[in-house]
Amino acid sequence: MKRKWNFITVILLMFVLVLTACGSNENSGGESSGSEGEDGLELTEDGKFRFVVSGEFPPFSTVDENGDLSGFDVAVGKAIAEKLGLEPEVEKFKFSGMVSAIQSGRYDAAVASHTITDERKKAVNFSEPYYYSGPVLYVQPGSDIKSIEDLSGKDVAVSKGSTYEKSAQEYTDKISNYDSDQTALRALSEGKHDAVITDDITGKQAIEEGFKIEKIEQLGTSEQAVAIKKENSKLLEAVNEAITELKEDGTLTKLSEEYIGVDITQNPDSE
Template identity: 55%
Template sequence: MRKLKITLFIGILMVVLSACGGTSEGSSSEGTGKYDLMEEGKLVFAASGEFKPFSYMEGGKMVGYDIAVAEAIAEKLGLEPVQKKAKFSGIVTGVKQGRYDIAVASHTITEKRLKQVNFSDPYYYSGPVVYTRPDSDVKAADDLKGKKVSVSRGSTYVEMAKQYTNNIPQVDSDVVALQSLAKGHHDAVITDAVTGSTAIENGLEIEKRTQLGVSKQAVAVPKDHDKLLKDINKALKELKESGKLKELSMKWVGADITQKPDKSNE
């Protein structure tokens, strides 16, 4: 009888301890499994690898500002970052379908994309700019009417270009569009201000003509992953407040693009 009571007491104690461990905030049982990830303990993120200085290939892996931000977020969440290179035009759909946990790929927040995924707070701000060759007669946005304007496939610049012309060659990346522009294959390119400036610094003979607005770039997160989204926003907030996000921006982009401009097109 005495042995039965001891056994019963130990059993009850184990149940109590197990229950306490399961409800304790920050416990291991609530760790990596709390986000419903593709693989426990890992954060699989997508980027294009074709958008220098945000994501590009170096030594067989992707590097750049987007990649550094994704890795910093993963570290804050206590997860191992796993990068996946994908065509930009299919990344949002990939997040929606569960092929990636998140995307850190310079996606501009738009109503169309918000129908498929949720977005974090912005981790940088930029804006669409019209680039041409130095000898071009395109000086302002209205001069794009009827022109051949190239953009990155799947980007927000496709719809923007449609406001001015129906002749819109779509290519796999903004860099390819700018390189083709410099070679005389089309009249103009609408792309991100930072990407265009970087291309000019790297020797492409193109010029900035006019800026069309300001955009907010954020992390794409699957719908119904509220805990993941909340913690990513918390991580971004901490990275901003500590100065780490600015540090990464300066390292990879050469400027602080983490602060919201005075004027935007919200």
């Protein structure tokens, strides 16, 4: 009986070792497929295009009555995902922390109306622009501010981490930061500040919603693009191809007219 028991024990041990080896191979294969898909794209989750928007920048991104993220940026991100053959997954994230989140590889991209700047290009790569805009100076009706030159010593509210903050710093040392452009405009409407520098479209929508503000001066033209991790060159190339296709087939123009009311996807400097 003792010899029979030893033989059975050996067989059982060999069976367990075979199962363990198979399990190890499956785990290692699963880990590698999660970081790089069949098309060679490095993704945070296999089969998905995970991107962030601010959710506080209407009409580009906002939370609708159902609690879902909506807006032009959201729609563009989903359209890019479709072109890439990936499932879109969008999350709300504070604008000021997006670049760091992309750098760390927490998300695949930010489709959040980032203006292309030399400083930001040191941290992340940018796609081709998917729309064009520019900073605008807003004040309350009846304000003594008539141009950007009148901002000296004035309190200017801006979205934290935005290019508008740097624009304001060129004219005044009194800067009030907010988590979103809309909250900055609301504070201006309530008389808490002297001016706001923000996007033209955002300001127009705020006026339509009853905010007591008015446009004073357009301060320039800027290019808005998708932010992607610097090391992820294959994803950048794929996103650029997707944006080109979306421009050529008219999708970007259609989405712009749907969410913005006008086509902002054409470069005004090339007209």
